Amino acid sequence: MSIDMTQFLVTFYEESFEGLEIMESELLNLDIGAADAETINTIFRAAHSIKGGSGTFGLNAVASYTHVMETLLDEMRNGKREVTQQAVAILLSSVDVLRDMLKSLRDDLPLDHDAVAASQQELDELLTGVEHGESPSSDSDLHHAEIEPELEPELEPESQMGWRICFTPHRDMLKTGNDPVRMIRELESMADIQVNVDMANLPSLDDLDAEESYLSWEIFMTDCISEIEVREVFAWVEDECDLSIEPYAGTVMEQSLDISVKSEPELNVELLEKSFNLVAPEGEKIVAQFYEQLFERFPQVKPLFANTTTEKQQVKLLAALKLVIGNLRNPETLIKTLTELGVRHQAYGIEAAHYEAVAETLLSVLQEFAGDAWTDDVKTAWSDALTIIATVMLDAYQADDEVIAVQQTAVQPAVSPVQKTASTLVEEKTAPALTTKPIDKKAAGEGRKPSTGSGTGETSIRVSIDKVDELINTVGELVITQSMLGQFGELEDLTNDHQDKLRDGLAQLERNTRELQESVMRIRMLPISFTFQRFPRLVHDLSNQLGKKVELKMSGEQTELDKTVMEKIGDPLVHLVRNSMDHGIESPAQRIAAGKPEMGTVNLNAFHQGGNIVIEINDDGGGLNAEKILAKAKSNGLIGDDETLTEEQIHDLLFQPGFSTADQVSDVSGRGVGMDVVRRNIRSLxxxxxxxxxxxxxxxxxxxxxxxxxxxxxxxxxxxxxTYVVPLVSIIESVQIHKEKVNVISGRGEVYKLRDDYIPIVRLYHVFGLKAESTTLDKGLLVIVETEGKKVAMFVDDLLGQQQVVIKSLETNFRKIDGLSGATILGDGTVALILDVAGLFDLSKKITTHTDFDKSDEPRDSEIDCDENKLKDSDDEAVA
Amino acid sequence: MATILAVDDSASMRQMVSFTLKGAGYEVVEASDGKDALDKAKGQKFDLVISDVNMPIMDGITLIKELRALTEYKFIPLLMLTTESGDDKKVQGKTAGATGWIVKPFNPDQLLATINKVLG
Amino acid sequence: MNDTATNAHDVDLMEVGSEGQQYLTFMLAGEEYGVDILRVQEIKGWDTVTKIPNTPEYIRGVINLRGTIVPLIDLRLRFSLAQLDYGATTVVIVIKVLNENRKERTMGIVVDAVSDVYNISNDDFRAAPDFGTAVDTDFIRGLATVNEQMVILLEIDNMCNSAELKIIDSISE
Incomplete structure (x- = not known):
């Protein structure tokens, strides 16, 4: 059978990546020196599963790589190996290597052989570095397995040679579900065998415990079978039997055993079945005729039937015949039945001679009914079969006489007393059930083969069934609403009553639509733990690298957010955590000097607030040094020498392009990427x-x-x-302009005094170069928006409605535009642009500030320099 | 046709075993750990149990021990899925009452050959 | 619009130029221009657009094309030709454009009128001389003569990926 193993790969990769995550987080949980056994076991299990699966699914590179990992972990698990910092570090890096390997394989990319080899060497060194330790058993196993095939030919005899196998199951072998019959049959499938049964240990029937094994076998095997193959048959019961396998020269037949082999009858199943089926319709007549003839020909048997009627007997015989023919392919059952039958027959006082009488009569009757179909072949088949049946039944007698005489005829393996069988004479090849099976399964297997490929690059999300059910419910309601509304389409006129109902229906439709939308959105929502889970490792590695002691605390891991947002927030988060560890948390010495605990803390916290998810990265480090930031900003020309800034403004300088306070580029966060990129990426979301x-x-x-x-x-x-769309979450309020509250600050533009705040005014028409209705600050409105802790007053002509809008990207077909986060399509089909409030604020600063109630009726036609390349690569933003 | 209980904590291995056996006409019930398997075995009589060794919650060895203690499973073949390095597991498994083992990695043909042998 | 595609002349061309490509041609300030017809997604009338702030004038704005936001380029303005009031024949040809990374985008070009569909064999091409049109020669695939009239075949990928239209594919680091 050929099963396409690639169909299981999608699942395998999925569970392997999960396994790797478990390995990683558990490795990080390990207490060096006092490792928890269950933790190691969990790690081991993950590696073990990946190894097992990769081997099975043909990913041999992965299998051999994981082998060493597994061995290491196994030794740790068994207490043979200490859990050292070094070992954990190596295992952690091997988790990375393994993850990369699996990713490459999944995405059909070339493997990074160098990285794999380097890591493998590291693992090997760790494994063999233990000088006193014996070389790991599994390693020798591996070599063993490689050598085996080479040895095999040597073991094979040059000429005809065989094996003498002495096989004595221990008493309780049957209790492990092993049946000697299976092994003997397996041997038989490999070569011609001759079997001798030793029944010396068989107790009397009264003492016989059907659950125990008393027999032993001597098996002679011919043909060129290697000893390994023979041993393989007994592999499962090695420890549950006495087994000797000796080379045996000569053929089986030569050294005939002292068993009388009369004729070696065989069952010709097909012929028997065919001929019986031919006469079966006449079954009742046959059995009637049988007894008639039997009593006629052998009147001496008649007393045996004294306790029964001929009618009853006829029914029994017919049943017995049907049973025998029906179970020709089912030797165990047949033998069991016959043996039981034999025991009963003996009780009736039936002797061997009687069997002959029965056989003769039955053959004669069958011949009569079969007519022309009664060929010599058929006759032989029946005659042999009856002989065999007689033998089996008679054998049962002998068992009752405290000896189960297992007459060995031809190739027949025996038999466990549990089945109370004596011998079976049915050859396996006459039981075609075994050979037809593979054909069936092949057909079935191919029928099931899915048409999908390896699924490279597919992304999928796991959705809880609850969410899907919810979706289905909502759709159900929508269908009801639709059919309700559909009625109105058939009406000629709408009465007032109809109109009310129509309104109700539309309200319901609106509710359904909203619910449907929410349900669909929820499907895309995943807990942020998917992103958070990488941080323990990151913090662990970085702590070592930086020589700092840092503890990571996470909360709100179950907070859900959209999958797309999640995928894109990972990198900025990593950057911020790195930054906190690199620049925030001080060295242990500095911390102690500052009276802080040696161990620093980084908190990662997520929660929902309004329509937003908020993620906080907090550290108990040195905090921002305002003076240093200010000095740096001035030297970088970000601000003028004489400018005074509030503390927030100073802190915000961190996010300015081209800002860096790092005295030297550090290995950790100095990657030519600054906080400005972090902000830009977050804003793009x-x-x-x-x-x-x-x-x-x-x-x-x-x-x-x-x-x-x-x-x-x-x-x-x-x-x-x-028409523009402003995200509602960023709007604080809208105000009518009171002209007296507008002030102009030299060099900093217009501000609006709102209660105690002075809020910079951004004239939207000006920033966007539009023709506006109101260009003086006495008409129009101010929309106060807040972002990143800053408030801005947007000067607009009018407020229109509020509505949910579907966000469309401008970048799909065009490009990113400063001050805009996207576009949407309004109810009338026209496009409205969505404002990016934070971007707008930056944009307004770039544009030469128009002030006053000036005459700027003309839209600006100068273009804004929005060249991304202008952003210098800032090294990084140092803080402490 | 015989009904087989396939126990493995790895979904891909379960899929493979189950697919292979079903393709050969066996009925297959899957369980993801020893506890799950034991519960299922108590609710339904299986003709053969094939179980991974290393599993969370209840491992394969314990499962075999528990199953053997049940009257219905006294003589039922119980096979373990082990690895070539799992010699000690084989011994433990045998002691617990396992009939035999199949060594990972194995392919569907090997699996079927073994199962067919055991189920005769 | 392309019922002319079956005229006798066209059939001739198809016979000789099995290697050729079909071009949709349009009029712009009296000149006939052609674009690869396989890139043409649809042709639609001029409708209202939403202006995009702080972009060059030739980017007329964006439209809603069955749910996607598609930018429109006024070719007259792009080629620095005199602006013409949009009229009944003014059409938007929606085309597919590939950037350097073979990423596909949809854009619309606003032209005076759609003209014809020609089958032009590669042999009928002439390289574009610097003949002093307003059109940057990078945008020109070549010149062809059809019915004794010159047709300027445009290289739309170059045209639509230049300067302001260049996609900033990634704003990430």
Whole structure:
């Protein structure tokens, strides 16, 4: 049978990656020196499963790589090997290598052989580095397995030679579900065998425990079978039997055993079945005729039937015949039945001679009914069969006489007393059931073969059945609403009553649609633990690398967010955590000097707030050094020498392109990527990032992200003839402009005094170069928005409605535009652009500030320099 | 046709074993650990149990021991799936009452050949 | 619009130029331009667009094409030709454009009118001389003569990936 193993690979990869995650997190959990046995066992199990699966599914590179890993873990598990820091480190890096290997294989990419070899060597060294330890057993096993095939030919005899096998199962071998018959039959399938049974140990029937094994066998095997193959047959029962296998010269027949082999009858199953089926319709007549003839020809048997009627006997005989023919292919059952029958017959006082009488009569009757079909072959078949039946039944007598006489005829293996059988004379080849099986399964197997390929590059999400059920329920309601609304389409006129119902229906439709949308969105929602789970490892590795002691605390791992957002937030988060560890947390010495615990803490926290998910990265490190940041910003020309900034503004400088306070590029976070990129990436997800810090106490980076990239609660605004969408979450309030509250700060533009705040005004028409209705700050409205801790007053012509909008990307067919996060399609089919509030604020700063109630009626036609390349590669942002 | 209980914590191995055996006409019930298997075995009589050794919650050795203690499973073939390095597991398994083992990695043909032998 | 595609002349061309390609041609300020017809997704009338702030004038804005946001390029403005009020014949040809990374985008080009469909064999090509049109020669695949009229065959991938239209594929690091 050929089964396409690739169909299991998708599952295998999936569970292997899960296994690797478990290995990683458990390795990180290991207490060096006092490793918890169950933890090691869990790690071992994961490696073990990957190895087993990869071997089975033909990923040999993975299998051989995991082998060493598994061996190491096995030794740790058995207490043969200490769990050292070094071992954990090597195992952790091998988890990475393995993950890469599996990814490459899954995505059909070339393996990084160098990395694998290097890691393998590391593992090997770790494994063999133990000088006193015996070389691991599995290793020798492996070599053994390689050598075996080479040895095989040597073992094979040059000329005809065989084996003499002495096989004595221990008393309780049957209790492990092993049946000597199976082994003897297996030997028989390999070569011609001749079997001798030793019944010396067989107790009397009264003492016989059917659950125990009393027999032993001497088996002679011819043909060129290697000893390994022979031993293989007994592999499972090695310890449950006495087994000797000796070379045996000569053929089986030559050294005939002292067993009388009369004629070696064989069952010709097909012929028997065929001929019986031919006469079966006449069954009742046959049995009637049989007894008639039997009593006629052998009147001496008549007394044996004294206790029964001929009618009853006829029914029994017919049943017995049917049973025998029906079970020709089922020797165990047949023998069991015949043996039982034999025991009963003996009780009736039936002797061997009687069997002959029966056989003769039956043959004669059958001949009569079969007519022309009664050929010599058929006759032989029946005659042989009856002989065999007689033998089996008579054997049962002898068992009753405290000896189960297993007459060995031809190739017949025996038999366990548990089945109370004496011998079986049925050859395996006459039981075609065994050979037809593979054909069936092949057909079935191919029929089931799925048409899908290896599934390279497919992404999938696991969705809990609850979410799907919810979806189905909602769709169900939608269908009901639809059919309800559908009625109105058939009406000629709408009465008032109808109109009310129609309105109700539309309200219901709206509710259904919203629910449906929410259900669908929920399907894409995954707990943020999928992203968080990589951090324990990261913190562990980085702590070692930086020589710092850092503890990671995570909370809110179950907070859900959209899968797409999750995929994209990973890298910025890694960057921020690295940054906290590199620049935030001080060295142990510094911490002790500052009166802090030696062990620093990084908190990773996620929670929902409004329509957003908030992720906080908090450290108890040194905090931001405002002076240092300011000095750096000035020297980098980010701000003027005489500018004064609030603390928040100073902290925000971290996110400015081209800012870096790192004195030297560190190995950890100095990768030519700055916080500006982090912010840009977060903003591209429609999110924001800000930092709050207290010097000497620590810093907190707060990321706010929309739960989904697909839908947005929006406020529509109008500027001139254009409609824009402002994310509702960022709007604080909208105000009518009181002209007296507008102030102009030299060099910093217009601000609006709102209660105690001075809020910079951004004239949207100006920033976007539009023709607006109101260009002076006495008409129009100010929409106060907040992002990243900053408030901005957007000057717009009008507020329109609020609605949910489906976010469409501008980048699919065009490109990113500063100040915009995307577009949407309004109810009338036109496109409205969605404002990116944070980006807009930055954009407004780039544009030469227009102030006053000036005459800027003209839209600007100068283009904004939005060249991304202008952003210098900043090394990094050092803090402490 | 015989009904087989396939026990493995690895879903891909379970899939493979189950697919292969079903293809050969056997009825197959899957269980993901020893405990799961034991519960299922108590609710339904299987003609053969084939179990992985290393599993969470209840391992294969314990499963075999527990099954053997049940009257219905006294003589039922119980096979373990082990690896070539699992010699000690084989011994433990045998002591617990396992009929025999199949060594991983194995292919569907090997699996079927063994099962067919055991189920006769 | 392409019922002319079956005229006698066209059939001739198809016979000689089995190696050739079909081009959809359109008019722009009296000149006939052609684009590879396999790239043409559809042709639609001019409708309202939504302006994109801070983009060059020739990017007229974006439209909703069955749920996707598609930018429109005014070819007259792109080629620095005199602007013409949009009229009844003004059409938008929606085309598929590939960037350097073979990523496909959909864009619309606004032209004066659609003209014809020609089968032009590769042999009928002439390289574009620098003949002083407003069109950057990078945008020109070649020149062909059909019915004794010159047709300028455009290289739309170059045209639509230049300058402002260049996709910034990734804003990540």
């Amino acid at each position: 429609g999110g924001s990032v800000e930092v709050k810090s207290t010097e000497g106490v620590g810093s907190t980076f707060t990321i706010r992200l929309p739960l989904t990239l697909a839908i947005l609660e929006g406020q529509l605004i109008r500027v001139g003839r254009e």
